[in-house]
Amino acid sequence: MNFFKPFGPTISKTTLSKNIIKNINGYCDDVITSKSKSKKLDHSKKLIGNVEQQFLITKSVFKKNIEKQILASIKEYYLKVPGVKVKKITIDSAWVVCQYAGDFNPPHIHRGNISGVGYLKIPNSIKNGNEKGLAGQISFMDGRVSMPRNSPPLVSHRQTFKPKVGDLFIFPSFLMHDVHPFRGDGERRSFSFNAFVDA
Numbered sequence: 001m002n003f004f005k006p007f008g009p010t011i012s013k014t015t016l017s018k019n020i021i022k023n024i025n026g027y028c029d030d031v032i033t034s035k036s037k038s039k040k041l042d043h044s045k046k047l048i049g050n051v052e053q054q055f056l057i058t059k060s061v062f063k064k065n066i067e068k069q070i071l072a073s074i075k076e077y078y079l080k081v082p083g084v085k086v087k088k089i090t091i092d093s094a095w096v097v098c099q100y101a102g103d104f105n106p107p108h109i110h111r112g113n114i115s116g117v118g119y120l121k122i123p124n125s126i127k128n129g130n131e132k133g134l135a136g137q138i139s140f141m142d143g144r145v146s147m148p149r150n151s152p153p154l155v156s157h158r159q160t161f162k163p164k165v166g167d168l169f170i171f172p173s174f175l176m177h178d179v180h181p182f183r184g185d186g187e188r189r190s191f192s193f194n195a196f197v198d199a
Helices: 018-032 035-041 059-065 067-080
Strands: 002-004 011-015 053-056 088-099 105-108 114-121 138-141 158-161 167-172 176-179 188-198
Touching (some): 018 035, 018 088, 018 114, 035 053, 059 067, 059 088, 067 088, 067 114, 067 188
Antiparallel strands (some): 002 011, 088 188, 114 167, 114 188, 138 158, 138 176
16 A cells, blocks of 8 residues: 555555456446436435536445455554554445536545545556546645745645556545546546445
8 A cells, every 4th residue: 555645644555356346346237227226326416516427335245355455554544643442433425426527526525533535447548648638637735825825835725636546545534635537538437435434
């Protein structure tokens, strides 16, 4: 696990197992191709993003496929960052975000103490660097900005990552972040989760 501390809050980055990527993509494909499952699991009204489709990961699917690695990653984060041993982790919610050209997530925060995002599919235009600027990337932001605006910054307030399939980011739930729109063909698929931690 790698740790990034461009400002106060720390962001960690690790890699999802190939089995998780395969199994959760299979779950997603099953939901997407079923009108009844898509409707039943739809989570778009509870999320801020302007995206094609957002749906819940059921508790049973999460427990069977993702939980072990997520819990281990959260425990490692707490041990390395604040230096405390976690007593209990409660996953509050987990969901999938399917984004296509023009979709985006504006700046927002999450519920809970700790959150994460894992990447399942990335369009070729993002992978191959054909997008302009920050298109398709995720940015984390601290609230401070260096003034005046025309001088070199005295504090770093934004850290941006170009995601790859298998990337898993863990970060404090209060940390503001956004996802930039892209123009190319294909799906940018990720899952997110929120958790409450007793330490």
